[in-house]
Amino acid sequence: MRVLYPEIEPYDHGMLPVGDGNALYWEECGNPEGKPVVFLHGGPGGGTLPRHRRLFDPRRYRIVLFDQRGCGRSTPHGSTPEADLAVNTTWHLVADLERLREARGIEKWQMLGGSWGCVLALAYAEMYPDRVSELVLRGVATLRRKEVQWLYGGGAACLFPEAWSRFLAPVPYASRGADLIEVYHELLHHPDPDVHRPAAQAWSRWEGETVKFTPHAGVVDAFAEPEFALAIARIENHYFRHGGWLAEDQLLREAGKLAGIPCVLVQGRYDVVTPPTTAWELAQVLPGAELHLIGDAGHAFDEPGILHELIGTTDRFARV
Template identity: 55%
Template sequence: MIDWYPKTEPYDSGLLAVGDGNEIYWETCGNPAGKPALFLHGGPGGGLLPDHRRFFDPDAYRIVLFDQRNCGRSRPHAGDPAVSLRHNTTPHLVADIERLREHLGVERWLVFGGSWGTTLGLAYAQAHPGRVTGLVLRGVWLVRPGDQAWSFTPSGAAHLFPAEWAAFVAPIPAEERHDLIAAYGRRIADPDPAVHLPAARAWMGWELSANTLLPVAPPDLDDAMLLGFARITHHYIANGAFLPDEGLLAGIDRIRHLPAVIVNGRYDIKTPPGQAWALHQAWPEAELHIVEDAGHGGSEPGIRSLLIQATDRLRS
């Protein structure tokens, strides 16, 4: 059994104009004649990492990856406070995926997403079910009001990460703490770096505090990357990920005919397994795995193994 496919480099890459002055960075690796697979990164605003290519057999798959609008190597980058995010929404990203599919001449592809990538993957598949051969979803985020409350009120994840929650709340005056998302939004959007950089740092400190079962060092982000990540993540959280009022579960019937594998860590604090369970209840044909000794990270061994088994089975 393959534990982790070897590192591979892109054989092609480029920038694709997607409208509104935006260009998205894309790359392809693996076998140019293989089964197309699309990888959707998390965040939103996280960008690509080299290990994202390693969930797929490079001899069997034509692996397509891209940096979503305004992050990673896409441009303009949200790390510039002057860059507007008005044209960065889930419908825009769904349209970008279709433009990329057409640009690369892909008829249908396997869609793989982790965390925010599950949200975007479900939204894309429901909008274009005829272009999807199956889905692999890790760490399901449905962005329902209760899911938001778990992350941004003291009655949820704060109970498990009290010191990190205290650090997150500390910069906000007591009279504004009834709506931390709005309070941080005002500060992250402030044009003064003395205001928006500390706010972005505190926001991302909380966002990244529960990414793995065991603590790991936070990523080394420069000020522009930090601000861009914070701006995009906050933009989506503050707007309910720009999803329809009925949410993602209401559209499952459009994709129930597709094969799907759902993987979630038992101790995933970012996207607790109740969300994966709710998706499975709406989509009982989808295969659900709850990994007992895992958190949120896609590279954690138990999760990684199941994801690779899924892509191996779905490549035929």
Template identity: 50%
Template sequence: MSKKYGLFPAIEPHHTGRLKVSTLHEIYYEVSGAPDGQPVVVCHGGPGGGTSPSMRRYFDPQKYRIILFDQRGCGRSTPHAELRENTTWQLIEDMEQLRSHLDIEKWLVFGGSWGSTLSLAYAQSFPARVTGLVLRGIFTLRQDEIDWFYQEGASWIFPEAWEKFIAPIPANERDDLLGAYAKRLTSENRREQLEAAKAWSVWEGSTVSLHPSMERMKSFATDHFALAFARIENHYFINKGFFEEDDHILKNADKLKGIPGIIIQGRYDVVTPMRTAWMLHKAWPESELVTIPDAGHAASEPGIISGLIAATEKFKK
């Protein structure tokens, strides 16, 4: 990448709506950019992270019709932090409902972190609906990826943040931190729930970028964000992404045949280490892997921003 890109100017959506996707769930969505532009759908991270206005700014608003949506249980979707009827396969069906609702035949799919998981699973399920994939911080929800970040691995790099993460969990329960957190995040004791949710959320907020951001850590510690983020993430991870096999995404890489993709990966990504991006790239010949040498996991890091926008500029042509 010779040219360095920055975010496009901030824009507001020209259409917002709510889509009833089940008897229980209703998702928020918004459309911005060019009404007749190339459709692109953004899969946010987490699961449970929700969308933010900055996500509109990775696309040329004169060329793209930009669709953002909050996945079940988070952001402005309702009910908040709800775990019932909340699986990967239901989110994929929600994307199809939304595509049909907006009368879109095919779209570019853009996602980072958990958003890359959902983007890949969607593309493998509905390849004919995908014009291309722009992915960041590849995560395929294999057990070794989960263990690295929530049991042992990343803890060696961020021991001070790890100490705060494990603080709510008694020493005799720390051999299964996912399970210990699940008990607390689904507890009927609201105070216990929030304590666990904030510790879980702040751990990720403390590790996502090469340079720490106090503003990010504060936002990750707010009650509303932390509760959905922690509960829904833990729910998906305990249930192994609702995949039948541990390596479902990589095993089904052949279903991406014919779909072009660009993978943007920070060399020093501690949340979703580069090994997984490399494995996906090797299994998916149509993909291009772009390694950012001075970045971690966050979409807001300058090198990641530049890489993602270089990718969306390439796809608009």
């Protein structure tokens, strides 16, 4: 069973101004002369972590990580009043990615994205197919309404009723039959911290409680950390309210643009956050895609079967 590569530190890092008052944190590690790869974190609003560097062979890859607008070490942080979500959309992030590629002098890069990072990778690759060498997608999502409603409309609640009750706790009883994404929008942007902070923690905790095949207390606690929770809850809710600024089925309908780009889909069979239906449907329309359904895994990238397949894929693509 493959495991993460050893811990590694960046050999370069910095802040990239991308307009609208935003600056992105970026870093590079591994081999400066190696095959370029960019890691796209989830959320939206999650941020990168040191263990994300370890998905790639540092001898063979030039590994680029960055924090998307509003999260991680990018500024302004989504938990602050200075963060303007009006200039934080899918297409802003696609433009940021292209600006980062140009700034780092990379002609073509491999993309590895999971969950929301999968959506961003597909949106970028369909706009700039000639800039992508390979796609590695985990926890496959396309941000269709049915996908969002599964997680925030009561579908996943059937499997996690006790966690769902905690998600509903900040919602007034009379509003629980309404569109919860809209209800949460009001809660998350309420001026009183005694309203928006518990709402943010409840929103983020729901994801933390469903992301692993077997719930992990440390993961739940990390999702409930107040500053992280406020940023990810506000940014996710903002994106989900607007359908990611994508036409319904857009990423599936335009998958033909990716013909000729090797693509591997790694999907947990028991993924509650992004169920396997989307990975299956994408594999049917994405030319030449490999689909690997991992039978004993949920959503998280570091579950053993998913990690084994991801690293096996990046190792294989490193030889191309």
